[in-house]
Amino acid sequence: MTEAAYWIWAITLAIIALIIIPVAWSLLNQAVSHTKSISEYSNEMLQSGLGIAKHTSHTQQLGVTLEHATEIVGQTKGLHQLTTELAKGRS
Known part of the structure; x- marks a missing residue:
């Protein structure tokens, strides 16, 4: 090879070693x-999602609460009718 070819190779290697490799290294560090x-x-x-899921797991108990509330309303209506009949019977 001629001396010019050696100079071209040397300059190319210097550019790669001094510019391209540090830039690539910097970009890789930023990516990491x-x-x-x-x-x-x-x-x-x-962790936030797991905490929310943990705290909302108790919403299933609301169905049981609604069932009990419905039963209480039915029993209250029955008691109301009974007391109304008793009040009429005393009059």
């Missing part, structure tokens, strides 16, 4: 940093 942040935020969202 952003990936860690996304992982942390995802973990926080998961």
